[in-house]
Amino acid sequence: MGMHDPFAGYLTVIVITLVIYYFSTAFLTGWLAEKKGYNSVLWGIFGFFFGFIALLTVGFAPNYFGSKKEEIKVNESEVLCGTCGNKVKRQAGIKFCSTCGTNLSI
DSSP states (O other), X not given: OOOOOTTHHHHHHHHHHHHHXXXXXXHHHXXXXXXXXXXXXXXXXXXXXXXXXXXXXXXXXOOTTTTSOOEEEXXXXXXXXXXXXXXXXXXXXXXXXXXXXXXXXX
């Protein structure tokens, strides 16, 4: 009878779990960075190597586009969002783009 390593199955489970963890944090970090206006590829790489720390860092980072007032006047009744290009009607009380949430100075 041959000797069987009792920890071989556990090692496989640990490796698969770590691979899923690192790829998922890379994806989530890159996705969140893109939503906030940062470079998604660079943050995805950070997410892969630094995991949850990179995800928290980009999660608590301010919106790159949202920190500035982004608007381009189309005419007197509409402005064009500088982030996504959506036309937003000038109305009292509307301060954010309905598509991407960018702060508009209407």
